[in-house]
Amino acid sequence: GKIRDEIIKLSTPKNRGPLKDKEKNSENELYFKEFKPIYFDYNSARLKPDYIPYIYAIVNYLRENKHIRIRISGHAGIRGNCRINEKISYKRAKRVRDYILSFGINRDRIRIIGYGNKYPADEKFNELNRRVEFEVIE
Secondary structure, eight states, X not given: OXXXXXXXXXXXXXXXXXXXXXXXXXXXXXXXXXXXXXXXXXXXXXXXXXXXXXXXXXXXXXXHOTTOOEEEEEOOOSSSOHHHHHHHHHHHHHHHHHHHHTTTOXXXXXXXXXXXXXXXXXXXXXXXXXXXXXXXXX
């Protein structure tokens, strides 16, 4: 269905199967680079229901890879007051983090930051700037 098509496959690098436990600390360890952003409505930190299965897939990924830590960065549109943009971008990151924590993931594994409108994804389509991004930090 629509949601399934939207959800990216949580995947290992090309030409590589899932990691075996004994490989986890090797130098060529998987660092997850396939996360996609999720988007928010104007001036909102409300999670859209369409993204819930995707976030749950990230929860499962974290459950299966207990050594992985992630950064959740919030972003805001390029227009408007900088201070308000910083607040809303932080709220977006916090909202996603709190949802992930509700599944029992350890708080120490997730860092959050609100960048405001410092790093726009798109100059033309402002709705693409109202987003949260995920990246592995360890």
